[in-house]
Amino acid sequence: MNRLGNIEIGDITYTTYQLVVVPVVAVLAYVCLEFFLRHTKLGKQTVATTHNREVATSLGINAKKIGYVTFVIATILGALGGALAAPTTSLVPGAGTDMTVLSFAVVATAGLGQITGALIAALLIGIIRAIAVYAAPELEVAVPYIIMVLVLIIRPHGLFTVAQARRI
């Protein structure tokens, strides 16, 4: 069996898995998702439904089916994340709940429905949290939430949300 081995940058040793495999798969998943939403019929219908469910339905889109498809995609992506994280973290039955809460924090930081935004926000929060482990270990658990609070104070609907008109 072949081993992936390690990569050394400066004095720090990283495993190839963490430095290459995980980011490549993540970017691949992102590209696939964007392609699906922008260039396939089902994806375009999904975007239309999120913009205005009523208008989309009146144009003949089956909004219920779209909801179902979206849920399945979300499940697949969640499972992919878990599978990728599994070799580098310890597995416990409660691991999912912590991940759920953190993901919500990332999504709220980025703004609802912002896929590219979520990718950037996740990186931002992950890296700052890693720095916090060195700089202020007492606050490591709270760091993602502190970032979220700071972001939401400045931009109430998340970092990447475009302002929308209020509907009466």
Add this chain to the structure above:
Amino acid sequence: MKVAVLSLVAAVATLILGYTLSWTITPIVIGLTYAIAALGVSVMARAGQISFGHAMYSCISAYTVAFLARAMPGADALVLIFAGVAASFLAAIVIGLFVVRYRGIFFGMLNLALSMVLFALLGKLYTLTGGSDGMRIVRPTMAGIVMERESFERALLVLTLVLSMVLAWWVQRYFRSGSGQALSAIKTNETRIEYLGFSAYFIMWKGYLLSAVVVGFSGAILALMQGLVTPEIGSWLRSGEFVFITILGGAGHAAGAFLGAVGFESVKLVSAAYFPGLWQFLLGLTLILVIFMFPTGFVGQIMKRIATQKRDRARAQARANATLQTRVPVRN
């Protein structure tokens, strides 16, 4: 009126149960603290805003009780409870100022974020708070009387029952008041309520303060009952349980929080006793079933039943009137 009588009967029954089987006092009081906390969460649920961090206020209140009991060894239990509630009220005034601008996931997550920061601080400031070991509270006097453990717990049971009824009455009264109606209008259509001349910000802030005070009561009582406060009181798991109970009971009426807590605690107690390895599984299963069968909670289901009964009765009455009218000319 009916609800008031039923709650009084339930409270008396609980009291008799507590006095005859003294082991039930601890689960009953702790269950009631959950109910009171869910009552607070249901106030915000009225506005369609689910907070995933309200355990923060129960935690602030509980730690205030612990700090005050340590600083002033002679302080009475009632004084401690009052101080705890006052502390969570003051905290809510400040936190509420910026939290109530947000809606939906942002509101829920901001509350969760602040509760997580508090949780981390309580765990890490070891010299001040005792870290994750928490702080012990020496049993205080109750209304000036020095009590042994058993009589203290009984007194606490009576106090908690009275407080539950008063708080439920207060919240229900708020729901019926102008501010309460405006709060539910935020869920229906916020822009319209602003066009009517109300300030959505101020309405939300008022509701938020009420919910924090109610949750504060729950934290103070929990602290006195356990005689120990730990950061766990403020963890997001606890907030999640409050939300769980609110959904189970329904936010349509103040009684929902109590019905939800009874359901939650009994499922937890029974499954922990008979299926110790599976209690979380059973709890999850119950929630799924309840959401499928009664999407608006226990209270929503009951209200729907009552509405259908009323409608049926009105229809029967109308039909009776109609037959009467057709008969009248025949008789003349």
